[in-house]
Amino acid sequence: xxxxxxxxxxxxxxxxxxxxxxxxxxxxxxxxxxxxxxxxxxxxxxxxxxxxxxxxxxxxxxxxxxxxxxxxxxxxxxxxxxxxxxxxxxxxxxxxxxxxxxxxxxxxxxxxxxxxxxxxxxxxxxxxxxxxxxxxxxxxxxxxxxxxxxxxxxxxxxxxxxxxxxxxxxxxxxxxxxxxxxxxxxxxxxxxxxxxxxxxxxxxxxxxxxxxxxxxxxxxxxxxxxxxxxxxxxxxxxxxxxxxxxxxxxxxxxxxxxxxxxxxxxxxxxxxxxxxxxxxxxxxxxxxxxxxxxxxxxxxxxxxxxxxxxxxxxxxxxxxxxxxxxxxxxxxxxxxxxxxxxxxxxxxxxxxxxxxxxxxxxxxxxxxxxxxxxxxxxxxxxxxxxxxxxxxxxxxxxxxxxxxxxxxxxxx
Numbered sequence: 001x002x003x004x005x006x007x008x009x010x011x012x013x014x015x016x017x018x019x020x021x022x023x024x025x026x027x028x029x030x031x032x033x034x035x036x037x038x039x040x041x042x043x044x045x046x047x048x049x050x051x052x053x054x055x056x057x058x059x060x061x062x063x064x065x066x067x068x069x070x071x072x073x074x075x076x077x078x079x080x081x082x083x084x085x086x087x088x089x090x091x092x093x094x095x096x097x098x099x100x101x102x103x104x105x106x107x108x109x110x111x112x113x114x115x116x117x118x119x120x121x122x123x124x125x126x127x128x129x130x131x132x133x134x135x136x137x138x139x140x141x142x143x144x145x146x147x148x149x150x151x152x153x154x155x156x157x158x159x160x161x162x163x164x165x166x167x168x169x170x171x172x173x174x175x176x177x178x179x180x181x182x183x184x185x186x187x188x189x190x191x192x193x194x195x196x197x198x199x200x201x202x203x204x205x206x207x208x209x210x211x212x213x214x215x216x217x218x219x220x221x222x223x224x225x226x227x228x229x230x231x232x233x234x235x236x237x238x239x240x241x242x243x244x245x246x247x248x249x250x251x252x253x254x255x256x257x258x259x260x261x262x263x264x265x266x267x268x269x270x271x272x273x274x275x276x277x278x279x280x281x282x283x284x285x286x287x288x289x290x291x292x293x294x295x296x297x298x299x300x301x302x303x304x305x306x307x308x309x310x311x312x313x314x315x316x317x318x319x320x321x322x323x324x325x326x327x328x329x330x331x332x333x334x335x336x337x338x339x340x341x342x343x344x345x346x347x348x349x350x351x352x353x354x355x356x357x358x359x360x361x362x363x364x365x366x367x368x369x370x371x372x373x374x375x376x377x378x379x380x381x382x383x384x385x386x387x388x389x390x391x392x393x394x395x396x397x398x399x400x401x402x403x404x405x406x407x408x409x410x411x412x
Contacts, residue, residue, distance in 0.1 A: 045080060158176060159210055161208040180341065217250065235274060357411075363391040
């Protein structure tokens with residue numbers, strides 16, 4: 001017969017012959033299996049013994065000769081509460097061992113901890129980011145490069161800079177493409193570079209912040225939305241930049257006429273997905289089916305979670321995704337200057353000269369995020385921030401700065 005012994009250290013189990021066994025025999029079993037000295041044990045069927053200031057007042061199991069069934073311990077799995085003073089490490093039980101595999105450590109647990117340990121995967125209906133509106137030209141410049149220059153044969157990544165209003169609606173005004181190495185199915189992005197720092201400074205001077213990212217997907221006939229690797233990347237970034245960080249995904253698909261079309265979709269991961277990431281449960285690897293084939297749209301986790309009343313290690317990524325509506329607008333920035341870190345075309349002084357010869361106010365000629373990033377390679381970033389801020393506010397660019405830029409372009 002199994003008796004569950006509940007203590008301040010948790011609930012453990014001891015085994016006795018039957019309900020006819022005595023209280024003394026139970027104490028012997030507790031000493032033998034749980035390493036609590038017999039003389040240090042105060043047993044009771046009442047849970048109050050664990051918190052009472054006078055545990056010796058609980059006498060229902062004080063007579064070692066009483067049969068357990070006579071004091072109410074009659075069934076297999078019955079609970080007895082044990083008070084003791086000795087410091088000890090709780091014994092590993094079968095349940096505790098199973099819980100270790102699920103991320104629990106045993107010992108005392110609050111109700112909240114117990115609920116958190118049993119992670120139930122459910123869909124989240126509403127995103128924290130209400131909508132994402134793209135500057136149409138900025139989005140088109142990104143998709144044209146991926147579609148026509150790369151032919152979707154390399155994954156491409158970009159940081160989104162824009163604004164977020166009080167209703168958590170995002171407007172993307174610029175897409176910065178950092179240094180990166182793309183392959184057919186993945187991309188490695190260099191982070192915390194000098195150019196990243198310059199991009200942050202310039203964006204800030206124009207009232208913009210990093211509000212999300214954009215990534216293209218491989219040109220494949222996928223029957224899923226995002227792969228396990230893609231979801232793990234988004235989880236890392238959303239965890240780092242906060243719950244309003246949004247990810248735009250550029251996809252290509254075959255329509256009913258067998259023509260390849262390009263689409264933009266925006267997502268956030270659910271709050272639960274981010275909690276799972278923060279616990280370190282995402283592996284970034286996909287699950288496999290019974291035949292050993294990759295299930296690219298299914299993430300393999302390190303710990304079990306509950307999906308539709310089943311304990312599983314593999315979760316369909318659609319459970320994690322929350323769709324964000326996409327809009328478009330015409331923003332204040334130009335997107336005609338060649339984009340940084342591309343194979344073709346590369347940025348040159350000739351491009352700068354051409355931009356500065358346009359028939360519009362000097363500040364407007366500089367109102368291009370990619371042009372400003374190019375200038376940051378040649379002009380001190382602190383000076384360039386002042387120039388960028390003036391251009392953004394529609395103010396006159398000081399003569400000294402104009403001369404410096406014109407000299408760089410070969411116009412002075």
